[in-house]
Ligand SMILES: Cc1cc2nc3c(=O)[nH]c(=O)nc-3n(C[C@H](O)[C@H](O)[C@H](O)COP(=O)(O)OP(=O)(O)OC[C@H]3O[C@@H](n4cnc5c(N)ncnc54)[C@H](O)[C@@H]3O)c2cc1C
Ligand SMILES: Cc1cc2nc3c(=O)[nH]c(=O)nc-3n(C[C@H](O)[C@H](O)[C@H](O)COP(=O)(O)OP(=O)(O)OC[C@H]3O[C@@H](n4cnc5c(N)ncnc54)[C@H](O)[C@@H]3O)c2cc1C
């Protein structure tokens with residue numbers, strides 16, 4: 014509306030147009046819609062499209078312009094949690110799809126849903142695509158961030174200044190890939206989950222997967238579903254421990270390889286055709302000076318972030334979505350609305366010491382968690398805390414917590430059929446439809462087949 | 467020797483400790499040995515060891531610290547040119563191995579040779595390993611390069627200043643990966659040569675290779691040697707055109723995929739298990755502002771480089787090894803010696819205009835080249851020009867040119883046996899030994915087997 018560039022307007026830079034970065038844009042757009050004056054906002058996205066992880070890439074390694082590929086998703090990826098646990102409270106599934114759909118949609122369908130909200134709000138103009146944030150300098154004198162960007166399409170670098178910097182670059186892109194003795198001589202393919210693009214190449218093969226978290230579980234099940242001869246999951250701390258079907262088993266950690274033979278901690282050995290390391294990701298911020306890098310493992314409450322978003326040493330540096338995630342889209346929203354209010358001077362920032370006390374309280378609680386149910390409760394409490402701080406439309410967090418626990422039980426019972434279950438929306442009250450085809454028989458993950466057949 | 471840090475000493479920063487960066491260190495070491503005062507030199511290498519491409523990594527994608535993997539070499543890689551064409555003229559194969567060896571050694575043997583010269587000259591102390599050059603700023607006022615480094619091991623960034631910056635970061639690391647319609651749906655593995663780590667996984671498979679240069683040729687032959695069922699090479703401009711053995715063939719360019727079926731320009735179609743794109747690499751300098759980036763295709767005389775090394779707009783910015791390469795180690799040496807002399811004020815730098823005229827002359831000649839023999843002659847002329855500018859020990863370039871042409875003919879005749887031929891060293895006059903096993907029967911590329919069996 015207001016085309017005049019006011020020189021005294023604050024500037025906000027957002028790095029990344031995945032669900033978190035888009036949530037931040039949406040939060041500002043909501044304020045503007047409510048008649049408030051918002052800062053000048055620019056979002057920088059290294060991919061050619063928005064959606065972050067959900068923007069599937071067939072490529073691995075580096076992309077067209079030589080930048081590391083961000084995407085870790087693969088063909089036939091379906092939501093691994095009920096969609097009712099991530100629903101935007103300001104844009105329901107009903108509003109988008111105009112009819113009830115199942116609780117576990119495939120990737121293209123969730124991508125479509127993410128796009129629906131932002132298309133509705135004309136957010137594309139804020140985003141500079143094919144642009145990598147290369148290096149950030151914080152100028153102590155001007156108190157501004159000087160950010161070097163690389164416009165990949167025209168191979169041009171330039172610097173811009175911001176009063177606030179929102180880092181929404183994700184943390185499931187840079188593989189953590191441990192070394193195991195003898196792996197250099199393993200004759201088959203060795204890859205990280207990040208480079209997995211679908212289970213087809215593993216038909217009739219014996220597959221070794223390292224890890225015991227979501228990627229290990231889902232990639233294991235995918236390989237099984239698409240015809241692998243056998244799948245072995247090798248765990249470090251503890252097995253996933255669900256009721257595995259015949260053809261999938263869990264064993265203790267790999268110790269080393271001799272050619273194509275894997276040796277495990279319990280003394281057993283087995284031959285494999287390929288190895289897929291589902292060993293998690295690193296929080297990696299190559300564009301930040303190390304004093305501003307969030308240095309953390311994947312966990313529910315990374316240290317140094319007040320309310321899980323404000324970098325305690327410099328709260329104008331904001332991180333979104335850096336937590337391990339039960340809640341996803343709705344959590345990013347809740348964070349982005351709080352961050353927006355701070356950037357619009359609508360939220361008072363406590364002193365550094367007070368912030369530290371608050372962080373420490375969460376860290377102590379986090380330390381006490383014992384099982385997945387505790388994790389769910391902890392993250393639910395965090396979401397409630399965020400919701401209390403902004404006008405992001407409230408939703409029934411306790412009810413979502415109950416759904417998460419239901420989901421955990423469903424997986425324990427039958428890892429091959431849990432995606433056939435249905436849940437009720439806390440946003441609209443709509444009960445999900447049963448999908449036309451059972452998940453184990455559904456080999457097509459296209460939106461067309463999902464919605465119209 | 468001189469431990470006092472003289473504040474007026476010039477500082478030289480070198481990015482990369484591959485053959486080119488090591489050549490630069492060796493050049494300074496030679497000057498020091500001759501009693502000259504040399505600048506303070508620091509070399510930064512993102513890998514944990516030196517050797518660049520020759521430092522084999524089993525990893526693909528990103529490394530331990532999340533940086534893009536540099537290495538493109540693979541198991542069973544043997545020199546694809548006679549070692550007599552790359553011999554250091556100040557450190558012969560005889561000096562290193564103490565006995566004649568064959569003309570086409572495997573990677574570990576050439577790696578050993580590279581190391582021999584630098585170990586002899588105690589060069590390790592100049593190098594900071596596990597350190598990535600992150601961002602370069604040229605300060606017009608101080609006329610110094612301010613370079614941000616990232617010490618990956620301790621996750622720490624810091625800035626240092628240099629009077630001269632030598633970019634020796636290689637240009638066969640960042641894949642050029644074209645898109646072909648339908649490739650997202652190809653069910654098998656799709657990878658770039660950069661991520662190829664050996665032919666074993668392709669046993670009994672039908673392999674499609676895109677490209678018609680060195681990688682296509684060698685990876686095709688490797689797959690054939692290690693038991694692929696069939697290898698198809700698909701070319702864009704022109705076929706490699708050697709006498710292919712049964713099991714390898716060349717076809718025109720791929721147009722698109724339908725599932726696992728490839729369609730080619732000549733209307734033929736064929737089913738494949740896997741696709742390996744041998745489609746070359748990008749010159750990529752993410753750490754440089756775009757005005758200092760060398761923007762070029764892979765060719766024998768990239769524009770903007772005086773004598774193939776000095777960036778014409780700012781000759782204190784020096785690029786090594788950026789050419790397409792017939793000559794390799796000896797060319798990097800010849801370049802590094804000239805670069806050193808400029809950095810030690812022992813070489814006069816002509817005016818920008820004069821440099822431009824010189825560059826243009828080479829570009830014109832380059833434009834006229836018609837075939838591989840012309841290419842060899844052109845690069846030989848370039849080497850001679852370099853040798854005339856420094857005291858790098860002379861060698862018989864014409865004789866090396868003759869060997870290159872012999873090599874080209876050998877490959878044309880029989881692509882499976884050319885590595886069994888032998889050549890005579892222009893440095894020592896030694897005739898190479900015939901290897902104990904014919905290349906097609908030699909499945910072990912270890913140094914131990916090569917040297918001692
Ligand atoms: C394999 C996999 C499956 C998943 N499945 C589910 C699921 O089923 N349900 C669910 O709710 N969640 C799932 N997730 C979690 C997923 O991380 C979140 O849903 C969500 O994508 C996180 O959003 P984000 O915006 O924080 O990060 P991302 O989605 O990772 O987006 C970050 C964006 O930042 C950009 N970027 C990064 N660096 C730069 C830079 N230097 N300059 C410019 N741009 C940059 C990237 O290109 C990307 O677009 C999955 C994650 C993975 C890895
Ligand atoms: C598959 C393959 C096979 C080859 N086979 C042969 C052969 O048989 N014979 C032959 O003579 N040549 C061969 N070559 C050519 C090879 O490129 C040269 O032999 C030689 O390695 C080039 O040396 P370089 O130092 O210029 O670059 P590289 O060897 O590529 O070394 C560059 C170094 O810079 C480092 N680096 C890059 N970016 C940064 C950064 N930002 N910060 C710090 N360090 C950085 C890298 O880690 C690397 O160590 C082959 C090349 C390839 C790709």
Ligand SMILES: NC(=O)c1ccc[n+]([C@@H]2O[C@H](COP(=O)([O-])OP(=O)(O)OC[C@H]3O[C@@H](n4cnc5c(N)ncnc54)[C@H](OP(=O)(O)O)[C@@H]3O)[C@@H](O)[C@H]2O)c1
Nearest residue numbers: 091092093191224225226227228231249250291292293311
């Ligand atoms: N929609 C889907 O179907 C789907 C599919 C895949 C992933 N995802 C999402 O992707 C995200 C990332 O999940 P993730 O499983 O990749 O990462 P993760 O949850 O961080 O788990 C990392 C795993 O790697 C193991 N590990 C780490 N280092 C190891 C080592 N040195 N040796 C052996 N094991 C090691 C860990 O074991 P310890 O327990 O011992 O630490 C853990 O099991 C999650 O948000 C998940 O929901 C979704």
Ligand SMILES: NC(=O)c1ccc[n+]([C@@H]2O[C@H](COP(=O)([O-])OP(=O)(O)OC[C@H]3O[C@@H](n4cnc5c(N)ncnc54)[C@H](OP(=O)(O)O)[C@@H]3O)[C@@H](O)[C@H]2O)c1
Nearest residue numbers: 544545546644677678679680681684702703744745746764
């Ligand atoms: N020691 C060894 O055995 C060995 C093995 C492999 C590589 N190497 C070395 O590695 C270096 C790089 O060689 P390289 O072969 O990878 O790269 P290269 O020599 O630059 O060749 C690139 C190839 O890709 C083709 N190409 C590019 N874009 C394409 C597209 N869009 N569609 C189809 N084809 C496309 C080019 O075709 P056009 O001709 O049409 O441009 C060309 O054939 C060389 O120095 C080589 O010596 C050595």
